[in-house]
Amino acid sequence: MIITLCNQKGGAGKTTLTLLLALALEDVGRRVAIIDRDPQATCSRAIANLNANGLSKIEILSAPADHDVTFIDTAPRLDEVLGRSINESSRVLLVSSPSPADLWSTQESRDFVLKHLAEGAKTAVLFNSVVKGARISRDLEVLANHIQLPTLRNCIVRRQCYQYAILQGWGALRPQEREEIKSAALEIGTM
Numbered sequence: 001m002i003i004t005l006c007n008q009k010g011g012a013g014k015t016t017l018t019l020l021l022a023l024a025l026e027d028v029g030r031r032v033a034i035i036d037r038d039p040q041a042t043c044s045r046a047i048a049n050l051n052a053n054g055l056s057k058i059e060i061l062s063a064p065a066d067h068d069v070t071f072i073d074t075a076p077r078l079d080e081v082l083g084r085s086i087n088e089s090s091r092v093l094l095v096s097s098p099s100p101a102d103l104w105s106t107q108e109s110r111d112f113v114l115k116h117l118a119e120g121a122k123t124a125v126l127f128n129s130v131v132k133g134a135r136i137s138r139d140l141e142v143l144a145n146h147i148q149l150p151t152l153r154n155c156i157v158r159r160q161c162y163q164y165a166i167l168q169g170w171g172a173l174r175p176q177e178r179e180e181i182k183s184a185a186l187e188i189g190t191m
Contacts, residue, residue, distance in 0.1 A: 002070045003188060004089040005126075008109045009102060010076035012095045013128040015042045016162055018073040022047075022058050023170045024178070024185040030068040033059040037081050043073040046166040055169030064088060069189075078112045086116040091188055092123040094149065098136050103146040110147055122191050126184065127155035152191070154184040 003021075005014045018034060026032045036044040043060075050056035064070050072085045086092050092113050096106045106125075113123050125147050130137045137155075144151040156162070157180060164172040173181070 001068070001091065001189065002064055002072065002089045003091040003093065004072040004074060004082075004085045005093045005095050006074045006082055006086070006109060006113065007095050007106055008076055008078050008112070009096070009105050012076070012097065012102070013156070014038075014076075014095050015040075015046075015073050016166065017093075017095055017126065017128060017156065018043055018071045019046055020156075020162060020165055020181045021185045021188070022069075022071050023056065023165065024182045025069050026056060026058055027170055027178070028182065028186075033061045033065065033067040033070045035061050035063065035070060035072045035085075037085055038073050038075045040075075042166075049167065050169045053169075055171065078109065082112070083116040086113055086121075087118050089118070090121050091191065092117060092121065093126045093152075093188065094123065094147065095126050095128050096147070097129045098127050098140055098143050098155075100143065100146065103143055106147055110149055123149055124188075124191055125149050125151040126188075127151065129158040130155045132157045150191070152184060152187050154180070154187050156180065156184060 005018050022032045047058050096102050
């Protein structure tokens, strides 16, 4: 399975979620790799650090290979590299906060994804940085109508610990936080 995380909007959390979802699937015994197509290479640096400290065995690849799951982290732009990533994926996740403004800016990304999506591949919105208990978090289905794509049932709550996972790996998370990420990762496989 090849999974691309994308959005033309910067700061949506694509890199952090790529890393967290990969760590979650590694934790349940999957062979996981990441292709880092974001020129900032943050995901590559994070994995190199985690692997050097014995906290992960996730491989960084330049092209898909023989793994259970390969994640593709992308730059915040709609370009040929993203089009190729979408086309070679079986799952494409549009990462967005539930902010109406972010969802409106994500509509152009949705159109790009649908244009490049391979036959049989699936796409959905993954809400990130959701403030638990806030009014907007109770209206995710209504907000998702702005995107006109299915949304994952599992969303990712805004938690500072997720940023620490870039340095400290899966061990930076408490059981509740791990379960949140694992639930989203497993749902992606069944969408």
